[in-house]
Amino acid sequence: MKIHLITNCTNLKKSNIQGKVTLESLIREHNSQSIVSAWFEHLENAVQKVPANEVYxxxxxxxxxxxxxxxxxxxxxxxxxxxxxxxxxxxSYDATFSSGSENSINKTGLSNNEWWESLHQVRNSENFKCQSLHSLVSINVDDVFFIAASPDYLRVIQKELKQLLLDKKLTNKNLFIISSKHNIDKILMPYFLESSADFCSTLKGGRVSLNIRLARYLLEQDSVKKFSPNHIIDKYNHLQKTSVKLPVKNRKKLSDDEINNFIIKELEVNQGFKVSATMLLKKLRSINLACEQKRFTKLLNKIQLQ
Structure with missing residues (x-):
């Protein structure tokens, strides 16, 4: 029996890989009917290719x-x-299901789901170990599947998951879905383990990596060779009971311009010293101002590149 851990990609890519392909560069040249094929042609002709675990x-x-x-x-x-x-x-590439980026899928004229389905239709299946989530599960029906993904990425595979559940290829014995709760389809709820922000005190790290930290916590058991679904649920329930509840803070939400002004002032104050997104965001939140970590990091990176 294998355990298949399925998680989402990251916007951050290692900078030493040559020839990054960006979706933004193709959007201006192609319509929704041709952009997926054009995108994959560029990926196939990438200057440098390395294993995915060396890209992210x-x-x-x-x-x-x-x-x-x-x-x-x-x-x-x-x-x-x-x-x-x-x-x-x-x-290396830049494309995302998250909105607000120059490389967002929704700027192609396709929905995230349409893009996802088209990707698997046009790509060369010989270059990949599996053609789709549906085929991965169908080929490995005796295995266990952990999906630790953000809501945006979870939504694009919901259709496949629902069909696999209807076909009884996925059950409460071999499927565990880890994500924050954002309008998840009710048919998936029996398999859903919410990555509550309260878990941060135990699992450590920021919220941006909370889904995968929860997966690591649940998977690292004493006797994984004798995989037990009940043991996974027991560990999750124990975490829920013992986690420290985070205090609710009504921080003021800021616009991009307000956050940019904060960052620029802090960079000027700390001129000559190395500063990180984590450090600056912590200071922002300490004065009761709010910004999501991924958004803050993106704005900081854009300013530092100018």
Whole structure:
């Protein structure tokens, strides 16, 4: 029996990989009918290709690759490539299901779901270990599947998950879904383990990597060779009972311009010293102001590149 851990890709890519392909550069040249084929043609002709686990960077990916469990296969829900194994050779790219980026899928004229389905239709199946989530599960019906993904990425595979549940290829014995709760389909709720912000005190790290940290916590059991669904649920219930509840803080939400002004002032104050997004965001929140971590990091990176 194998355990298949399926998690989402990250916007952060390692900077030493040459020839990054960006979705933004193709949006101006192609309509919704041709852009997926054009995108994959560019990916196939990437200047440099390396295993996926050497492409992604950041805390989320660091945690994902740190999970040491016998017979575990790590898979990636990639906005650029579709479902890929962590060993698949890919190029560096910039495409995301999250809105607000120049490389957001929704700027192509396709919905995230339409893009996801089209990716698997046009890509060369010989270059990948599995053609889709549906085929991965269908081929490995005796295995266990852990899906630790953000709501945006979870939504694009909901259709496949629902069909696999209807076909009884996925059950409460072999499917565990870890994500924050954002309008998840009711048919998936019996398999859903919410990554509550209250878990941060026990699992450590920021919220951006909370889904994968929860997966690591649940998977690292004493006797994984004798996998027990009940043991997973017991560990989750224990975590719920023992976690410290976070105090509710009504922080003021800021616009991008207000956050940019804060960052610029802090960079001027700390001129000559190395500053991180984590450090600056902590200071922002300490004065009762609010910003989501991924958004803050993106704005900081844009300012530092100017």
């Amino acid at each position: 960077a950041g805390d989320h990916w660091k945690v994902a690759t740190s999970i040491v469990v016998p017979n575990l296969d790590l898979w990636v829900l990639s906005a650029g490539y579709g479902l890929i194994h962590s060993s698949s050779h890919i190029g």
